Amino acid sequence: MPERRRISVTVNGRVYARDVEPRLLLSDFIRHELRLTGTHVGCEHGVCGACTVLVDEELARSCLMLAVQADGASITTVEGLAAAGAGDLHPVQEAFWEAHGLQCGFCTSGMLITTVALLRDQPRPSDAEIRAALSGNLCRCTGYQNIVKAVRLAAERMAS
């Protein structure tokens, strides 16, 4: 059995040190080791986008990274979006709620993280840009219409 490695990862501002096997996926590290189950695991081969997180502020599929690769990195998961402790949702979360941008919720954490990164890089996206940005996140419930509306609503509010 390959020896475990000591890693130290900052997730949502909190530092976690753990011993992990090299083969442990970052998605499983977040869910099973850190018990942050807001990050969902869908396809486990980089297609569905449910496990999307920010690694050093860049979008990444956590199922396509090893936990050992995140040693020293700073990660944001869906739990890190709402203001810590204050109970206030992030404007993107508010917009998804109000515009009915989710049904079962399985894809939602990936959608939220992807949207947060989109609006950071492109505060006024066109509908085409919204759809292109979300094309790597699969939703089997909504038909996407309300997701696009939610992103538009969040963009309007965050820009004003």
Added chain:
Amino acid sequence: MKPAPFEYVAPRSIDEAIAALAEGGADAKILAGGQSLIPLLNFRLARPTLLVDLNRVIELAYVTPRDGGVAIGAMTRQRTAEHTPELAHAQPLLVEAIGHVGHTAIRSRGTVGGSLAHADPAAELPAVAVCLEAQLTIAGPRGRRKVAAEDFFQGYLTTLLEPDEILIDSWLPPLRPRTGQAWVEFARRHGDFALAGVAVSLSLDAAGDVSAARIVLTGVGGKPERAREAETLLSGGSIAERASAAANAARSAIDPDSDIHASKEYRTHLAGVLTERAIRLAYERAKHAEPAALDVRRALETLGRHA
């Protein structure tokens, strides 16, 4: 859906990486951006005994002017290349094509060198490298060697890389004056692997006729397919008459497979349609491209200052 156990090392330099790879033997595997390898590990289609992770080899991540052209380190993230404005001026085809590679979350991890070394037959970057006449540098225990991208790709997921070698650098020669380029592909959804795609680079002479052409297709064979007859048909005349003849030549030169996504016949037809569109688009761009060699030089100098 979990990887089988493996040993893992994360070297800090090219030399350390080569040594680790040599020590790991035949079942050692290089991990670059991981956007193709980790799915294979998760499915257990790949079961390496050792992963040599290049993500901490900082000396492999750069975009920099070199010998009049531009050099891109193998571990440069696709998203970094996509958002380097000087690169968009100096090598517009590369940046246009990268926009079609997967999704943002894939490009922010995926690397330029990883895509080339993986050599997926439907990927964008191998075709782009052949179209741009890239020179690739390979390092291994026997030293370094340079190979032309056209020779590097041998067939389905197969390159000239030996198991103990690492692709470290791609060098793209400067564009000729009055060059126009285009990447055109068709995919069922944005970010999916294309059913077919084509890279075109055209250079015009003073009279506005094509003086040099390079046409390379992806998704229609085991490796990037150069449409040589089509390239020849474009040279020395006006595009209006020659584009569709060249597209037909490209169509007859390929022999794609049928799969769940498209039949052989559909892919062949599609490749012709895309080739004609790309030729016309590249030609329009070439007409409006200024003898822009100067601008490109200035862009590269700016890049050198940032590097």
